[in-house]
Amino acid sequence: MFTAQQYVKAATLEEAYTLNQKRNNVVIGGGCWMKMNHRRYQTLIDLSGLGLDIIEETPEEFVLGAMVTLRQMETDEALKNTFGNGFYEMTRHIVGVQFRNCATLGGSLYSRFGFSDILTFLLALDCEVELAHAGRLPLAEYAQMPYDRDILAKVHILKNGRRAAYESFRQTATDIPVLTCAASVLNDTLRVVVGARPMRAICMEFPFPETEEAMEEICRKVQETVSFGSNLRGSGEYRRRLAGVLCRRAICSLKEDAVC
Template structure:
């Protein structure tokens, strides 16, 4: 099915409730087919003709359509502004060009396979999804949409039409990091840090998110509060992994144990914070001068 409007697309989802599949870039669809997960699908709703592949740069937010590909993110002038560094980094880190040319922002959030690189970045940038429900449009924080691996709160008759990304305030920077077992593998863990500093170099705002294979994505309010009001230096960076470990409850997975993933999350987030603050991570030492660089 090739709808011409969002309402037609939603109507198609309602008609085939639970038996329709939204088709965006197709990268996840092919994986589902290999797993035999499409046996009950009776209709494919192709979103390509709905004009959801634009990036609008104006006002307090940048609006990116759900069909914007990762390569379009990389090439967009709108996302070259300070504060959006992590978004471009995560897009670069997501597979070869064949994937980046097809994978879309909407598909990344809607399928929510832990751990897709772009999702924690959207969360750390406080992005909101524009969701079409019946004949209404609603905005929902990206993190609030997620409801467990491969589950969202979209239901079976709603779709994401785009995203609103607040324009970063002056003094904002962000950074993305990931760990994977091979160049072609999903990330085992990833981390995105968005921070804002004042003229004296003190952190005045922070949004920190990590993702862990088989577990999902986690905001870290305790670590954020630790950073706010502090100069981000070696001493502050050295404390980050320990604080992160107290905020995460993870599960064992064949790629890594829960303890190992928790440790990786802490050190990756520390490195992301250091990158966002333009601090050499080798400065992260404890009081005895022991190098904490992982």
């Protein structure tokens, strides 16, 4: 467990950002990941007083604060009505309800874990992150950036009619995933995202497949193009095979008339 000399509940995002520029200070989200390290911090910066724990909906977009928990995303009716089961599917396997009541969207995206269910699914949607200092940028760009000392304040998700589906595979329930896969479609363009490779999730786009053969061809391309690594949860070759299966399942869920 980490320790800290001082605790500050930030009154403004600017205050949090300024404090976070010191090397030994740190922002805390849900603290679920941080509690696993043994570091000694100077100041713990708490964002919980900044009203960043709400999910807002406008006609154009959803705006999720960084302190929104995984459980909020899992159970939010408006997200479900707009994006189907994806938010539920990306969160429901993560540890347990008590854990998901603490772990936050901000902590999850900032960490950009190579095994992240959250990053995989959100990359399939049209998302921008809003950072305290750098402003808004596409999630796909943020996902590739190195860690820095900016603060993730909000996530904007466009309501543009994109349909999305999410699949993951775990060796045992509640473990971290061996492989994750999301697929989404907008204007006849299919986006496939593969994560837990076990590297950061990667996106690819294809024309939406109208036939079984075209779908199989896309799954083959995903298997051939994406690089997969090995760790104690599975070999690269095992992941490559899984990618074909999960990719097919995710695309099938997007085909309203499909019998897959």
